[in-house]
Amino acid sequence: MIELKQLTKEYGKGNRVTTALTGLDLSVAKGDIFGVIGHSGAGKSTLIRCINLLERPTSGEVWVNGVNLTSLRTKQLQAERRKIGMIYQHFNLLSSATVYDNIAFPLRLVHTSNSDIETKVNDLLTLVGLEDHRDKYPAQLSGGQKQRVGIARALASDPEVLLCDEATSALDPQTTNSILKLLLDINKRFNLTIVLITHEMHVIQSICDRVAVIHQGGIVEQGTVSDVFLKPQHPITRDFTRGDLDHSELLKQAVNMSSIHPLTSQVVKITFLGGKTYESILSRTVRDTGVDFAILQGTISTLKDTPYGQLIVRFEGESDDISRTIDKLVSQGLDVEVIG
Numbered sequence: 555m556i557e558l559k560q561l562t563k564e565y566g567k568g569n570r571v572t573t574a575l576t577g578l579d580l581s582v583a584k585g586d587i588f589g590v591i592g593h594s595g596a597g598k599s600t601l602i603r604c605i606n607l608l609e610r611p612t613s614g615e616v617w618v619n620g621v622n623l624t625s626l627r628t629k630q631l632q633a634e635r636r637k638i639g640m641i642y643q644h645f646n647l648l649s650s651a652t653v654y655d656n657i658a659f660p661l662r663l664v665h666t667s668n669s670d671i672e673t674k675v676n677d678l679l680t681l682v683g684l685e686d687h688r689d690k691y692p693a694q695l696s697g698g699q700k701q702r703v704g705i706a707r708a709l710a711s712d713p714e715v716l717l718c719d720e721a722t723s724a725l726d727p728q729t730t731n732s733i734l735k736l737l738l739d740i741n742k743r744f745n746l747t748i749v750l751i752t753h754e755m756h757v758i759q760s761i762c763d764r765v766a767v768i769h770q771g772g773i774v775e776q777g778t779v780s781d782v783f784l785k786p787q788h789p790i791t792r793d794f795t796r797g798d799l800d801h802s803e804l805l806k807q808a809v810n811m812s813s814i815h816p817l818t819s820q821v822v823k824i825t826f827l828g829g830k831t832y833e834s835i836l837s838r839t840v841r842d843t844g845v846d847f848a849i850l851q852g853t854i855s856t857l858k859d860t861p862y863g864q865l866i867v868r869f870e871g872e873s874d875d876i877s878r879t880i881d882k883l884v885s886q887g888l889d890v891e892v893i894g
């Protein structure tokens with residue numbers, strides 16, 4: 555659906571050049587919710603603005619739905635752009651226009667008839683839950699309501715792609731969740747491809763199918779959210795996922811404890827995914843192998859709709875029995891990483 559090929563973006567000239575994107579490749583499948591996460595200055599906004607050519611890449615190609623946008627003339631580009639909606643961190647609404655007129659704006663631009671506009675805007679107001687606010691001005695709305703107007707406006711031209719530039723970063727956690735739910739809902743309903751950028755892992759974890767991690771203008775890691783989230787490889791990715799489980803302190807404690815323990819001990823991280831999260835695999839296995847365990851840290855949560863669990867445990871017992879325990883857990887489909 556979206557292919558970015560060797561995208562480079564430089565700002566400025568001569569010896570004051572900032573390279574924001576460095577030959578970046580990315581591909582997003584139709585119907586996916588694709589998240590791009592990165593720290594401040596990593597190039598996220600530049601990347602998303604290059605997808606609809608709000609920002610012209612210095613070199614490289616942008617393909618959306620089989621069309622090379624970078625090769626188009628202004629008029630053709632405008633037509634293709636209408637198939638790409640965008641929402642913004644600070645909503646970018648027209649402050650002097652009502653909710654209704656904000657949503658109608660893109661339709662008026664292409665001379666849609668008033669009766670068609672009326673039908674379309676009313677449908678969109680219902681979709682985003684703002685039927686009772688159609689005649690209000692943006693200043694009379696909460697942040698969450700403003701973003702709902704932004705979403706309705708973006709959907710008015712029936713886009714195939716929705717770009718979200720930090721769309722929930724100005725909202726409180728509860729409002730963030732309601733907006734994320736709405737994005738998930740429209741993704742399912744219209745099979746709309748969504749690209750969102752964020753610096754919050756929580757956003758990725760809640761609604762994305764795939765994720766790419768951007769750092770210094772390049773993608774350092776990408777994959778399904780469960781792969782990237784549960785087994786981060788790159789240090790930057792680890793930074794984002796560390797909130798969940800931080801080993802370093804635990805390891806120190808574990809090592810201290812093991813020195814006073816008479817038997818061998820080993821610290822491992824066990825990852826459960828999907829239905830296995832709720833099975834009694836661990837207790838059945840240790841009953842069989844005669845190994846004891848202490849839970850050092852654990853979390854159970856969901857990635858989009860998929861439950862997962864991660865436990866850091868210290869196994870205590872004969873070292874052969876511990877090895878057997880690990881083998882048995884792996885053979886039952888759990889991921890076990892020995893961390894000390």
Ligand SMILES: Nc1ncnc2c1ncn2[C@@H]1O[C@H](COP(=O)(O)OP(=O)(O)OP(=O)(O)O)[C@@H](O)[C@H]1O
Nearest residue numbers: 565566572574592593594595596597598599600601
């Ligand atoms: N219009 C511009 N002119 C010059 N440099 C720019 C411009 N826009 C961005 N940059 C630079 O390009 C780099 C990437 O910026 P970008 O805004 O894409 O990062 P970001 O990941 O969106 O950051 P943030 O999370 O703070 O929004 C930064 O070094 C930034 O200073």
Ligand SMILES: [Mg+2]
Nearest residue numbers: 598599600720
């Ligand atoms: Mg930005």
